[in-house]
Amino acid sequence: DAKTTQPPSMDCAEGRAANLPCNHSTISGNEYVYWYRQIHSQGPQYIIHGLKNNETNEMASLIITEDRKSSTLILPHATLRDTAVYYCIVRGTQGGSEKLVFGKGTKLTVNP
Amino acid sequence: DAGITQSPRHKVTETGTPVTLRCHQTENHRYMYWYRQDPGHGLRLIHYSYGVKDTDKGEVSDGYSVSRSKTEDFLLTLESATSSQTSVYFCAGGQGLDYGYTFGSGTRLTVV
Numbered sequence: 001d002a003k004t005t006q007p008p009s010m011d012c013a014e015g016r017a018a019n020l021p022c023n024h025s026t027i028s029g030n031e032y033v034y035w036y037r038q039i040h041s042q043g044p045q046y047i048i049h050g051l052k053n054n055e056t057n058e059m060a061s062l063i064i065t066e067d068r069k070s071s072t073l074i075l076p077h078a079t080l081r082d083t084a085v086y087y088c089i090v091r092g093t094q095g096g097s098e099k100l101v102f103g104k105g106t107k108l109t110v111n112p
Numbered sequence: 113d114a115g116i117t118q119s120p121r122h123k124v125t126e127t128g129t130p131v132t133l134r135c136h137q138t139e140n141h142r143y144m145y146w147y148r149q150d151p152g153h154g155l156r157l158i159h160y161s162y163g164v165k166d167t168d169k170g171e172v173s174d175g176y177s178v179s180r181s182k183t184e185d186f187l188l189t190l191e192s193a194t195s196s197q198t199s200v201y202f203c204a205g206g207q208g209l210d211y212g213y214t215f216g217s218g219t220r221l222t223v224v
Contacts, residue, residue, distance in 0.1 A: 038155075041218070042217065043116075043218055044202070046212030046213055046214065049210075098208070099170065100160075100213060101157055102147075102155040102157075103154065104154050
């Protein structure tokens, strides 16, 4: 699976958009980009994923560059409850099995 | 998420004793995973399963074994617990690449 690079921490003002970048320059054609977050000591929570096209759901938007080497997770109106560690993961199938490997993620702090 | 239930939620055990953690899912997930999370290391994959009786090793599998005799249950066993296995353990499940994965609430294991 391709590796990802994320900034270790970011700050965002409450009510503003939070834009979390992820670099995955070694991504291959069959690998998806996934985003999860972990709030305090809870289990990670799935946010969104995509392959080539931009995606949007009730939680966030995912913007993937045309060359697929980077992506941005957008939380359009961040709230204090969005303070969490955000993980960008790239994965695909390998020999019929699937690994889901987490990196260190970005610690997002939403400030009042 | 109620679809993934981990038991026990907390456990204290003595060094050298066997310990089994249980992950139970009600959503017919094909893929299931066990992770451990420690300060400074993030989430690390221990073992995963891609079907009943089909399992494979992750990043940190030494000292752990798993079993999956039916779709619903994925068991993680520490044959002889050591203090280095003190950690929070998370289970996850999912259907495959085009879906997000669901995590349990975690099991906090302390080996004394």
